[in-house]
Amino acid sequence: MSHSEKATIFNKNEAKVNWHDKALWYVREKRDNAAHKIKGWEELRNVASGIKANVLSNLDNYLMEFEANAQKNGIKVHWASSAEEHNKIIYKILAEKGAKNIVKSKSMLTEECHLNPFLESKGLEVVDTDLGEYIVQIAQEPPSHIVLPAIHKTKEEVDELFQEHLGTKPSGGDPQYLTNEARKHLRNKFLQADAAITGVNFAVADTGGFVVCTNEGNADMGAHLAPVHIACMGIEKIIPKEAHLGIFLRLLARSATGQPITTYSSHFNTPAPGAEMHIVIVDNGRTEQLSREDFRSSLSCIRCGACMNTCPIYRRSGGHSYDATIPGPIGSILSPGKDLTKHSSLPFASTLCGSCSNVCPVKINIHEQLYKWRQLIVKDVKQPFVKKVILKTTGWLMARPKLFNLLGGSARFMLKHAPRFMVYSKLNAWGKERELPEVGKQNFNEWYKNRKKNE
Amino acid sequence: MKVGLFIPCYINQLYPKVGIATLELLEKLGVEVYYPSSQTCCGQPLGNSGYEDDSKGACQLFVENFKEYDYIVGPSGSCIYHVKHHFDILEQTPEVIRVRNNAYELCEFIVKVLGKTDIGASFPYKVGLHKSCHGLRGLKLGSCSERMDAHYSTEEDLLNNVKGLELMSLNRKDECCGFGGTFSVFEEAISVKMGKDRIQDHLDNGVEVITGADHSCLMHLEGLLNRNKQPIRVMHIAEILNNSL
Numbered sequence: 284m285s286h287s288e289k290a291t292i293f294n295k296n297e298a299k300v301n302w303h304d305k306a307l308w309y310v311r312e313k314r315d316n317a318a319h320k321i322k323g324w325e326e327l328r329n330v331a332s333g334i335k336a337n338v339l340s341n342l343d344n345y346l347m348e349f350e351a352n353a354q355k356n357g358i359k360v361h362w363a364s365s366a367e368e369h370n371k372i373i374y375k376i377l378a379e380k381g382a383k384n385i386v387k388s389k390s391m392l393t394e395e396c397h398l399n400p401f402l403e404s405k406g407l408e409v410v411d412t413d414l415g416e417y418i419v420q421i422a423q424e425p426p427s428h429i430v431l432p433a434i435h436k437t438k439e440e441v442d443e444l445f446q447e448h449l450g451t452k453p454s455g456g457d458p459q460y461l462t463n464e465a466r467k468h469l470r471n472k473f474l475q476a477d478a479a480i481t482g483v484n485f486a487v488a489d490t491g492g493f494v495v496c497t498n499e500g501n502a503d504m505g506a507h508l509a510p511v512h513i514a515c516m517g518i519e520k521i522i523p524k525e526a527h528l529g530i531f532l533r534l535l536a537r538s539a540t541g542q543p544i545t546t547y548s549s550h551f552n553t554p555a556p557g558a559e560m561h562i563v564i565v566d567n568g569r570t571e572q573l574s575r576e577d578f579r580s581s582l583s584c585i586r587c588g589a590c591m592n593t594c595p596i597y598r599r600s601g602g603h604s605y606d607a608t609i610p611g612p613i614g615s616i617l618s619p620g621k622d623l624t625k626h627s628s629l630p631f632a633s634t635l636c637g638s639c640s641n642v643c644p645v646k647i648n649i650h651e652q653l654y655k656w657r658q659l660i661v662k663d664v665k666q667p668f669v670k671k672v673i674l675k676t677t678g679w680l681m682a683r684p685k686l687f688n689l690l691g692g693s694a695r696f697m698l699k700h701a702p703r704f705m706v707y708s709k710l711n712a713w714g715k716e717r718e719l720p721e722v723g724k725q726n727f728n729e730w731y732k733n734r735k736k737n738e
Numbered sequence: 739m740k741v742g743l744f745i746p747c748y749i750n751q752l753y754p755k756v757g758i759a760t761l762e763l764l765e766k767l768g769v770e771v772y773y774p775s776s777q778t779c780c781g782q783p784l785g786n787s788g789y790e791d792d793s794k795g796a797c798q799l800f801v802e803n804f805k806e807y808d809y810i811v812g813p814s815g816s817c818i819y820h821v822k823h824h825f826d827i828l829e830q831t832p833e834v835i836r837v838r839n840n841a842y843e844l845c846e847f848i849v850k851v852l853g854k855t856d857i858g859a860s861f862p863y864k865v866g867l868h869k870s871c872h873g874l875r876g877l878k879l880g881s882c883s884e885r886m887d888a889h890y891s892t893e894e895d896l897l898n899n900v901k902g903l904e905l906m907s908l909n910r911k912d913e914c915c916g917f918g919g920t921f922s923v924f925e926e927a928i929s930v931k932m933g934k935d936r937i938q939d940h941l942d943n944g945v946e947v948i949t950g951a952d953h954s955c956l957m958h959l960e961g962l963l964n965r966n967k968q969p970i971r972v973m974h975i976a977e978i979l980n981n982s983l
């Protein structure tokens with residue numbers, strides 16, 4: 284199903300759309316307030332985008348520097364070229380340790396690699412410990428947002444879900460009660476865990492350490508209690524120096540949720556005595572995206588989610604309408620690079636309003652890349668015949684003023700004289716909920732000619 | 739100063755009054771205006787749909803039509819944006835570069851080139867300004883709410899000087915209306931919802947007339963207003979500025 288078909292279904296419930304829109308707009312406004320409070324926000328964005336550009340141009344060197352430093356600190360480093368390899372590496376580590384119960388903190392990369400179903404198929408139990416992730420996990424749904432994975436669920440829906448899965452009492456969606464119940468349940472999982480899997484927000488080349496940001500402290504809880512910690516990162520998560528964290532952490536928290544700092548910014552540098560720490564560095568299509576001149580800067584993304592919160596289409600169509608691990612504007616420029624045919628409707632799910640590019644803390648020119656993908660998609664993916672013919676013919680006509688004007692005139696004539704049932708037919712998507720402009724006697728050309736004559 | 743008047747195709751056919759207001763306004767401001775009659779379209783609808791390559795003929799024709807003018811002025815931010823930013827598909831001859839550099843959206847031309855903000859217009863209504871995205875974020879006709887720069891707005895500068903006009907403030911200052919060219923039909927449901935939400939914001943703030951510098955957005959909003967019989971009119975900013983007692 285295309286984005287527009289899914290979005291149409293989502294829009295059947297207008298009250299829910301309004302609620303979804305408002306919830307995310309609230310986050311966008313919080314972000315605005317937080318960004319206003321620090322001096323030099325735009326300068327921070329400039330610097331961050333510069334550092335990321337430098338990283339992408341020297342990725343190989345930074346990755347090797349990171350690997351060498353991490354190994355010096357006693358971390359085991361693994362390289363995976365694909366999602367399958369990533370999953371296999373993780374399973375191998377777990378199998379060697381005889382680990383059965385795994386706790387995971389939020390990681391979009393493991394979503395991308397479909398790690399959970401893979402491990403479950405091997406008989407392991409994987410529990411997502413971020414509250415939002417946990418909610419979508421028990422609902423057996425993918426996350427609909429990269430920072431707020433369960434934002435599509437109302438608290439009443441969560442209430443019902445918890446009654447079914449955790450045996451909670453009906454509470455009318457009392458957040459305090461529900462959170463407490465989830466916490467009780469998850470606490471046991473933490474205590475029983477044989478291994479913890481986390482994502483990585485920033486991997487620091489000059490120290491070999493990495494930083495994981497969470498608001499619930501669940502990454503720390505998992506990693507400190509379990510004897511094995513596996514951190515998974517895409518190759519683009521590198522930053523050159525520890526000092527750069529001062530830029531990225533400030534941008535990330537404010538852009539993501541409007542907080543001055545994420546509640547837990549946990550720095551992992553070396554395994555605790557007797558424990559193991561692994562890092563899996565994953566490509567999975569990233570070097571291919573890096574090779575695409577027009578789209579490489581999409582790899583600068585720090586996954587703050589701000590482009591989703593600001594996107595007027597995302598807010599009104601919901602994350603699931605994108606049918607991709609990363610939804611929203613950034614997902615719409617990343618996903619076509621993975622599977623152009625499957626995701627060919629995504630770059631069109633935008634008015635190119637440019638709000639995403641202006642909100643993005645690392646200044647990715649998202650809306651310009653959407654435009655660029657469109658040009659490639661109509662060439663490489665089969666287009667509906669009628670749409671293609673109409674647009675191609677229009678192009679031909681536009682270069683021929685006489686014909687173009689003649690046609691414009693007759694279109695106007697049709698619009699003026701055809702009966703309403705013909706104009707507002709099923710074929711006219713414009714007219715379903717909108718009137719067409721009222722057509723006058725003359726167009727501007729004709730008016731201008733007359734005026735000249737009478738001068 | 740010779741100005742070539744660019745009237746986008748949909749304004750030519752559907753909203754001649756906007757073209758007329760633009761022309762009259764520029765003449766009142768003492769500008770020598772020419773209208774090349776073999777103009778068609780800037781190619782934007784094709785580019786935005788992914789058929790940029792098929793629009794080369796239209797773009798080339800645009801350059802042919804306007805190459806001899808000191809400035810090219812049009813009452814539609816998105817079309818001017820297209821000329822400035824997407825004519826990179828043409829070979830960059832001196833003519834192409836000149837046309838791209840000298841293309842101006844109407845308000846920007848009045849404020850930046852002519853240096854005027856008060857043009858003696860009067861319009862005693864409560865007005866809501868729709869800041870169209872391509873003009874706002876593309877041409878930077880004003881500061882946008884995402885960025886932390888100092889506030890400015892070319893359109894507000896002009897409207898604030900119109901006698902009797904009360905510019906109403908909106909809850910969401912610069913959210914997209916959902917027109918988006920072919921988006922309006924291929925993503926019909928979202929497009930309509932976005933438009934309805936924009937209109938509600940204007941209604942909630944007591945707006946009588948919605949105005950803006952891009953009539954394509956206004957056409958979309960007008961379509962919804964008329965269908966739902968809501969008590970707001972739309973007018974292009976040129977029509978308001980061309981209005982005097």
Ligand code: SF4
Pocket residue numbers: 538583584585586587588589590591613639642643644645646647
């Ligand atoms: S593209 Fe930019 S705004 Fe969107 S998630 Fe990535 S960093 Fe954040």
